[in-house]
Amino acid sequence: MKCTKNEIQIKKKDNTAQIKKLMDKADVLFDTYKFVNSYYYYNEAQLLCDTKTDYVDYVYALTCMASVEQTLGDYTASEILLTKTLPHLKKIKKPRFAANVYSQFGANYYYTYDYNNSLLYYTKALHLKTSYYRKIVALNSISLNYLKQKKYKLAESILIPLSKLKVIYKKDPFINDDEYSRILDNLGLCYSEQGKPEALDYYKRSLAIKLRLKEYNGLIYNYLHFAEYFQKSDPSLAKTYALQAYELSNKLNDNTTKLQSLKLLTKTSQGSDVKKYTLKFIQLADSITTLKKKSKKQFARIKYYSSQDKSENLQLKDEKVTNDLYLERQKKRNIISYIIIIFTVIFSLFLYLYLKLKGRKEKNEEILKSEMRISKKLHDELANDLYQTRAFAQNKDLEQNENKENLLNNLEALYSKTRNISKENSLIPTNEFYHIALKEMISGFKTPNINILLNGLSEILWNQIDKNKKIIIYRVLQELFFNMKKHSDATLVSVTFKIVNKNIVIGYTDNGVREKNNPIIFKNGLQNVESRIKTINGTIIFDDHSQNSFKLSFTFPL
Structure with a gap:
């Protein structure tokens, strides 16, 4: 028997308070670099959002989840999450939400070497009616794309005027100096790429600000740029800066910059130090690959089980309302009708549990097959290369330029192969x-x-x-x-x-x-x-x- 809309009216629950509570918890975890945990709470919050009324919270949660995916190197997953926000941006009056989405699109394309599309989205962010500060950040990011395309004059045309302006972010003066330091560092990088001596002055000014602010995450990149600048002219000084970057990366547990630091240390070291940093590079590259795979699996499980729980809860709520009305109508009917209803419910529940268990078993079997395939891939393509590189580093005289060059080439190949295996086995x-x-x-x-x-x-x-x-x-x-x-x-x-x-x-x-x-x-x-x-x-x-x-x-x- 069908139920009309007039007979059943389901009042939607107001989840505003619960969404805010989840968001606040996720923000604290995100700001303390506990990305996997923050991802869980952002995901729980967006599942509670009604996109017709809670579209601001929905867009914010998805943007933060996309930022976590981007931080851990899964740019496809990040782009998919950002794409879900696009239909809702026009409903949000504050343009900063659209600016955040466009900037993250730009960053995803930047990290995947698609500089034309990166420029397109950063330009979209620039043209929005946002604050003076956000426009400066967008221009700074645009200049980096020009740097990567070796369009140095275009980069200079943006960075030189920015270096003469005062950055204004009303909520936090600390951020003003931090962004200004980034502008100076980028201008130094622009000059360094062209072999101009002015680069050193801008690097020093940027470093001084970072040291005063104690902004350690950005400070790592200052040290890396100094190491690259002195790599040929003064290898000893370059090694000093590379060591400072490595030690700071260790302190902050930043594996990406740690790997960059070790790469520079192998290029600027001599004798037994080359072997030491080479072995550390190999071990870290292997560890990063394993960590990224674990993180991606965690995110996949979070998405799967959260959406499954939401679907099951909605189904149970709908069934409860329908059954209550149905039972109300059946009060005047005879005992046979009750028996039929009970039998139908039991049979439906049995079928539901059977299908659910069957689906879960099939999924677990697929996960096992996938893990075995990945394990074989790592053993066949990476383990032997790692062993040979280790043996080369231990048995060869690395002070000889030819041996040192061969070792660096092997490390580049290992790093590339590690990234390829990670991409090949992604969802x-x-x-x-x-x-x-x-x-x-x-x-x-x-x-x-x-x-x-x-x-x-x-x-x-x-x-x-x-x-x-x-x-x-x-x-x-x-x-x-x-x-x-x-x-x-x-x-x-x-x-x-x-x-x-x-x-x-x-x-x-x-x-x-x-x-x-x-x-x-x-x-x-x-x-x-x-x-x-x-x-x-x-x-x-x-x-x-x-x-x-x-x-x-x-x-x-x-």
Whole structure:
């Protein structure tokens, strides 16, 4: 028997007080660098938000969660969370919320080397009607993008005027000096990149402010910039600054800057110190990889179980209201009706529990398979390289320039391979944000020497494609790009997407150098490409007639 809207009126609970309590707790944890714990409470708060009335709290919580994901290096997850805020920004009168979202978009693109998109979002933040202080911060970030693009004159045109202005942040004068110090440091970096001696003066002025403020997080970067500046002209002084950065990173437990400091120490040290810092670098790189994987798993569990609890609670509330009304109507009916109702409820509960347990078992099995695959990947691709590098460091005379250079190259390769394994095994969103994740993964292979062209990606209706096929596409393209980066000197890569006769056709081309008349041999990654495509009834075609490029296309039904 159906219940009309007039018969059932569910009054929505006002969660304002509980949301504020969760937000306050999350803010305290965030400010004390307890990111995983703060993430949990921000997530709990946003689940309580009604986006029609609590949209300000909803946007703030998602922005903070995105900041945590960004801090721990998961830029795809951060971008997905930020995208959820966009429909609600126009409802918020205060432009600072939109400025925060745009600035975080800009930072995500900056950290993934997509400087054009980073500039686009920082410029959006700049054009909002925000405070004088926020505009200065946006301009400072824009100048960093120009620095990375080696557009030094454009960077100078922003930083020189900023260095002559007074930064104003009314709520906290401390922040005024801190941001001014960052401006001076960036201007010093701009001059240093051009080999201009003026860089040293700006570095010193920035360092003096940071020391006075005791702003230790920013102070680490001042020391690192000094170490880079003196690396060639005065290696001993450069080592002193690198050691100061390393010690401060240890004190603050900042693994990212600790790794940068160790890298500089291996370049500026001599004798047994090279071996010591090399071994520390290797151990830390391995530790960071493990830590990031654990953090990502924790975030995935938090999201999964929180959304599951919310869904179950809403379902139970709806069932309670409906059952109360139904039982009220059944008071005048005979005993047989009661027996039927009780039997139906028991059967439904049994079915619900059975399906829930089955789903949980399947999920646990998938998690176990994933962990075994990651473990094998680390053992096969990283463990042997780590052992060989350790042995090289212990057995070779590192005072010889040739041995030292080989060691540094090995460390760069280990660091790159560690990041690749982390990216390769990250979670793949298969919902409406799939195309964003796919684009971000491909963009991650873009470097100043490698240009990537994408055609037709946005024209595919990804929501109509099976989840498993989307995962296969992601992994196949990832494998092809890894193969390109490892086995060729390609400078241009093109990927095209199109639909032909109810089939998806994806073409891949790069201009990597190949030996003449050398047939395609399926090894390692290319074997994985072929086997994955076969699992979705697809076909793969290689163009082995081209001598100056590598081409293939694969097709599978929708």
